[in-house]
Structures are given as structure tokens and as C-alpha cells.
Amino acid sequence: MIPVEFDYERAESLDDAIARLAATGGEGKLLAGGHSLVPLMKLRLSEPSSLIDISRIAGLSGIREKDGKVEIGATTTHHEVQQSELLRRLCPVVPEAAGEIGDPQIRHKGTLGGSLAHADPSADMPAVVVALGAEVHIKGPGGWRAVAAEDFFQDLFTVDLGPDEIIAGVQFRPLRSAGYAKLHQRASHYAIVGVAAALDVEGGVVRSARVAVTGASTHAQRLPNVEELLAGRPANAESIAAAAAVAGDTLEDVNVDLHASEEYRRAMVKVFTRRALERAAAR
Amino acid sequence: MGQVTVTLNVNGRNRKVTVEPRTLLVHALREQLGLTGTHVGCDTSQCGACTVFVNGQSVKSCTLFAVQVEGDAITTIEGVAKDGELHPVQEGFWEEHGLQCGYCTPGMIMASIDLLNTNPQPTEAEIRDGLCGNLCRCTGYQHIVNAVQYAAEKVKA
Ligand SMILES: Cc1cc2nc3c(=O)[nH]c(=O)nc-3n(C[C@H](O)[C@H](O)[C@H](O)COP(=O)(O)OP(=O)(O)OC[C@H]3O[C@@H](n4cnc5c(N)ncnc54)[C@H](O)[C@@H]3O)c2cc1C
Ligand code: FES
Ligand code: FES
Numbered sequence: 001m002i003p004v005e006f007d008y009e010r011a012e013s014l015d016d017a018i019a020r021l022a023a024t025g026g027e028g029k030l031l032a033g034g035h036s037l038v039p040l041m042k043l044r045l046s047e048p049s050s051l052i053d054i055s056r057i058a059g060l061s062g063i064r065e066k067d068g069k070v071e072i073g074a075t076t077t078h079h080e081v082q083q084s085e086l087l088r089r090l091c092p093v094v095p096e097a098a099g100e101i102g103d104p105q106i107r108h109k110g111t112l113g114g115s116l117a118h119a120d121p122s123a124d125m126p127a128v129v130v131a132l133g134a135e136v137h138i139k140g141p142g143g144w145r146a147v148a149a150e151d152f153f154q155d156l157f158t159v160d161l162g163p164d165e166i167i168a169g170v171q172f173r174p175l176r177s178a179g180y181a182k183l184h185q186r187a188s189h190y191a192i193v194g195v196a197a198a199l200d201v202e203g204g205v206v207r208s209a210r211v212a213v214t215g216a217s218t219h220a221q222r223l224p225n226v227e228e229l230l231a232g233r234p235a236n237a238e239s240i241a242a243a244a245a246v247a248g249d250t251l252e253d254v255n256v257d258l259h260a261s262e263e264y265r266r267a268m269v270k271v272f273t274r275r276a277l278e279r280a281a282a283r
Numbered sequence: 284m285g286q287v288t289v290t291l292n293v294n295g296r297n298r299k300v301t302v303e304p305r306t307l308l309v310h311a312l313r314e315q316l317g318l319t320g321t322h323v324g325c326d327t328s329q330c331g332a333c334t335v336f337v338n339g340q341s342v343k344s345c346t347l348f349a350v351q352v353e354g355d356a357i358t359t360i361e362g363v364a365k366d367g368e369l370h371p372v373q374e375g376f377w378e379e380h381g382l383q384c385g386y387c388t389p390g391m392i393m394a395s396i397d398l399l400n401t402n403p404q405p406t407e408a409e410i411r412d413g414l415c416g417n418l419c420r421c422t423g424y425q426h427i428v429n430a431v432q433y434a435a436e437k438v439k440a
Contacts, residue, residue: 001326008287008304008350031351038346039328041305051304053351079340103416104397105331108340109347187329189415 003041007050011057014139017166020052022141026163030054032075032114035106055111060168063087073169074113078125082107091174092283093196097128100182102189113167116152119159119219121255122190126153126220128180130212131196134172140165150212153219177201179279181272183215185259191215192260193268195223195247197276201235209243211276216269217253225250226273235281244274289353293318294362302349309333309344312359320360320389324418331417334390334397335359341397343416360389363396371434372396381430383421391417395431404435 011017021028027049031037040046054060054075061075063084070090072081081087081098088095101107101115101124115125116136129136129149136152138145141164149170152160161167178198182191194214200207209230214220226243233239248254248269254262286301293316300315312318312335324332326345333345336358363370372395375381382388391414398405398413405413410431411424419427 002307003305006304008348034348034351035328035346038348042326051348055351103331104394104413105334105341105343105416106328108337108342 001042003038004044004047006041006048008053009050010053013057014060014166014168017052017054017057018139018141018164021166022164024048024050024052028052030117030166032111033077033109034114035102035110036114036118036120054166061111065090066171068173069171070174071169071171072112074116074167075111076113076169078102078107078110078112078115079104081112087174090176091132091172091178092176093132093178093180093198093280094128097124097180097182097194097196100124100180100184100189100194106189112170116149116170117159117161117167119153119157120190121156121218122185122192122194122215123220124180124182124191124194124214127191127194127196127212127214129170129172130220130222131178131198131210132172132175133198133210134170136170137168138165139168144168146171150222153221156218158219175200177280177283179276179283181275181279183268183272193265193272195269195272195276197273197280199230199235199277199280201281204235206230206233206235206239209277211247211273213248213251213269213273215255216248216265217251217255221251223247223250223269223273230277237278240274240277240281244270244277247273287350289349291349291352291354292356294358300349304348304350306349307345308335308347308349308352308357311349312344312357318359318361322386322389324386324390329418330387330390331394331414332387332390334393334417336393336397339400341394341416358393360392363392370396371437372399372431374437375430375433376427379426379429379433381422381427387417387419387421391419391427395427395434398431399435399438403438405431407432 029048031051061073135146182194229243322332324330
């Protein structure tokens with residue numbers, strides 16, 4: 001399968017990429033790992049006039065600690081996230097979820113920024129960044145802005161990102177007590193349902209919880225009723241079971257496809273919410 | 284949009300290919316360099332038959348444009364045997380009957396080498412997980428797992 005013709009350009013810096021993107025008048029697209037975009041182009045579902053490759057921009061990839069926060073650059077690959085010693089120590093849910101993406105070959109090329117920008121309803125990292133309360137850092141012709149991850153994901157493949165803007169990275173306060181649990185689609189490994197749970201626990205009591213689901217609906221989103229049931233409760237199996245029992249009840253537009261019916265997805269949201277919470281509580 | 288020249292190091296040799304930006308790496312390797320060991324199975328990023336190494340990491344060459352790997356080091360199945368001696372993973376596939384039709388085999392071998400590079404003594408579960416990006420329609424996978432175990436033993440010894 002051969003895509004339509006396009007021009008290929010390699011950006012030297014973030015500003016260079018923004019200028020090159022603007023010069024395409026809305027017809028060009030950024031290329032990071034290409035593992036969402038290239039398959040679409042091969043099917044001619046996407047026909048950009050030019051591709052601006054951002055994968056070699058110095059400083060746009062990498063994982064750093066900064067003022068008590070962790071910053072992951074947009075072009076950091078899933079493999080680099082999975083292997084990161086810093087993340088394993090400070091915030092193990094992130095490498096755990098990255099290691100669940102696709103297969104080794106996909107993880108060697110796919111990037112965090114590409115995954116967030118593309119916002120596939122079954123992608124893993126959107127749920128993780130929402131549960132961690134991460135900020136998405138974006139640069140465009142007008143300068144910098146930051147968006148809370150939970151506001152960034154808006155609808156099916158729809159995010160708060162202008163056609164002339166670039167995700168530079170994400171920042172979050174690292175936390176050990178967070179877990180990710182996923183029901184894989186056996187061929188592609190995308191999430192039929194994936195749940196990320198982050199718990200703030202003090203003295204055995206949950207002070208607050210953030211739980212986000214992917215795969216179940218149009219876009220990654222929080223499960224507010226689960227979070228409310230956990231707040232102030234002991235961080236034990238009983239509270240987790242009670243909270244997981246209502247998981248997904250607030251979801252509208254539950255996905256239906258050849259992999260899972262609505263009924264099955266709703267049932268699995270509860271199961272994988274419980275597993276993610278158990279993982280978080282055990283950390 | 285025309286043609287561009289891309290310089291690559293393929294199996295240790297510097298090569299130049301003249302391609303359109305939309306030319307996939309697998310087509311540049313097969314059709315321009317004659318390296319037909321790398322196969323196209325699904326052409327939809329799922330089966331891993333097209334797996335090669337870029338700078339030492341396994342990737343699916345049906346999901347990369349040749350222009351993306353300008354200046355990079357590529358290793359294909361043709362580059363893994365050294366001085367006429369099979370790589371231990373190739374030997375494992377031979378000894379343990381890790382193939383039937385052979386269509387998936389080049390990609391399976393590349394993915395297996397990548398796995399053993401990062402995890403030289405994998406468990407059976409780790410082997411199956413490490414090869415989850417590669418599909419085989421013939422073997423049922425058991426003999427492929429045996430082949431990787433053979434290679435891991437041979438490297439240890
Ligand atoms: C077989 C297969 C299995 C997969 N399985 C999974 C899975 O289990 N879980 C999962 O989450 N994902 C999965 N993926 C998707 C994979 O993780 C993608 O790599 C990822 O979603 C997109 O990242 P990329 O760097 O490849 O983006 P690209 O394909 O390069 O880009 C995707 C889109 O985002 C835009 N973009 C890229 N970077 C930026 C940026 N920094 N700022 C603004 N826009 C940008 C591009 O213009 C494009 O529109 C799978 C992919 C394949 C092919
Ligand atoms: S041909 Fe590339 S993954 Fe199947
Ligand atoms: S041996 Fe035939 S596809 Fe694997």
C-alpha cells in the first residue's frame with residue numbers, strides 16, 4: 001500500500017518545526033514515530049501534502065526531573081519510557097503502561113507526544129496522563145501554553161491542539177502509588193479497556209484518588225464516582241471492591257466493535273478498575 | 284515531489300538509494316538493494332515479517348519511510364550470519380524446526396535477536412511476550428520458542 005506523494009522535511013528545532021508547519025497552510029502534518037500516521041497514510045485515510053519530521057529535534061526527547069516534577073519530552077519513545085530508571089523509581093505506573101503498548105517494534109518507534117496528539121480511543125498513555133493529573137505543554141506561533149490532560153482529550157481523535165501547534169512534552173508530580181491494568185486486544189494489543197489509578201494514601205487512608213479509563217469510550221476520561229467513593233476510605237480490598245463496582249456507570253457512548261460489546265466493555269471496566277486500584281494500593 | 288537520495292549503512296556497508304519520500308524502507312531494501320530476505324506479510328504493521336534493525340533496535344520496515352532512516356545503520360536478515368557461520372538464533376531455528384513455510388522466519392529471527400540482546404536468558408513467557416509483534420500462521424509457535432531457548436543456551440555455554 002503506497003501513500004499519495006508528499007514532501008518530506010526534517011525540522012531542526014521546535015521553532016523551526018512550527019514555522020515549517022505554518023508554511024504548509026494547514027496541509028502538512030508532523031511526523032514523530034509514524035506508527036499511527038503512516039498506517040493511515042498507507043490506507044489513504046490521511047493525505048498530508050508534507051511531513052515535517054520532528055523525531056530528531058535535539059531536546060524534544062528525554063525524561064527529566066525538574067522542580068519536584070517529572071517532564072517527558074514529546075518524542076520520547078514508548079521503549080525509552082518503559083526502560084527509564086528514573087520513572088521506575090519515582091512513578092512506576094508510567095513505564096508499566098508504556099510496556100503494555102503494542103509490541104517491541106512498535107515501542108521502539110511510537111512516541112508519547114504522538115500517542116497523545118493522535119488520541120486513539122484505545123491508546124494507553126492518555127489514561128495514564130489523565131490519572132496523574134499531568135499538564136500537556138504545547139507551543140505554537142503564539143508561544144507556550146499548558147493544558148490539564150483531562151481537558152486535553154475532548155472526543156474521538158479530538159484534542160485541544162491547534163493545527164499549527166506542537167506538543168513539546170508532559171509534566172506531572174510523580175507518585176509511586178499508581179497502577180495500570182489493561183485488557184489487550186490480542187492482535188494489535190490496543191486496549192479494549194485500560195484503567196489507570198493514582199491514589200494519595202496517608203496512614204492507610206485514601207486522601208484522594210484519580211482514576212481514568214481508556215478504550216471504553218470516545219476518549220480517555222476520569223471516573224468521578226469511583227474517585228468519590230474512595231476518598232476518605234481505608235486503602236483496603238473492601239473499599240476498592242466497593243468503588244470498582246460502580247466503575248463505568250457514568251460513561252456514555254460506550255464503544256462497540258468486533259472485539260467487545262457494550263455489555264462486555266462495561267463489565268470489564270469494573271474488573272480492570274479493581275485491578276488498577278489493587279496495583280496502586282500495593283505500591 | 285521528485286526523488287531524493289538517502290544514505291544508509293546496510294549490514295555494515297554504506298549504500299545510497301534514490302527514492303520518493305513515500306517509499307517504504309522495506310521496498311527500498313527489497314527492490315533497490317535486492318535484499319529480499321525481509322518480507323512483506325500484512326503491510327499493516329501487525330505481522331512483523333518485515334522486521335529489521337535500525338541502529339540496533341527492531342522495527343517494522345513496512346511502517347517507516349526510507350527517508351526517515353537517513354544516515355542510520357540498518358541490519359537485515361542477510362547481515363546476521365558472520366563469515367558464513369549462522370547466528371545462534373538462525374542455528375536454533377534450523378535445529379529446532381522453528382519454521383514450516385518460512386515466510387515469517389526472517390522477521391521472527393530479527394525479533395528473537397532483539398529479545399536476546401536485551402534479555403539473554405528469557406523465560407518461556409518472556410520469549411512469547413518478546414515475539415508478540417510477530418505472527419506465524421504455520422508453527423503454532425512452540426518450535427519458535429524452542430529455537431530461541433536453543434540460542435539462549437548456546438550463547439550461555
Ligand atoms: C500494530 C500497532 C499496535 C499498536 N498498539 C498500541 C497499543 O497497544 N497502545 C497504544 O497506546 N498505542 C498503540 N499503537 C500506537 C502507537 O503507540 C503509536 O506509535 C502512537 O499512538 C503514535 O505515536 P507516533 O510517535 O508513532 O505518532 P505519529 O504516527 O508520528 O503521529 C500521530 C499523529 O500525531 C501528530 N503528532 C505527533 N507528534 C506530535 C507532537 N509532538 N505534537 C503535535 N502533534 C504530533 C502527527 O501529526 C499525527 O497526526 C499501536 C500502533 C501499531 C502500528
Ligand atoms: S509487513 Fe510489516 S508488519 Fe506485516
Ligand atoms: S513458518 Fe509459515 S508463517 Fe511462520
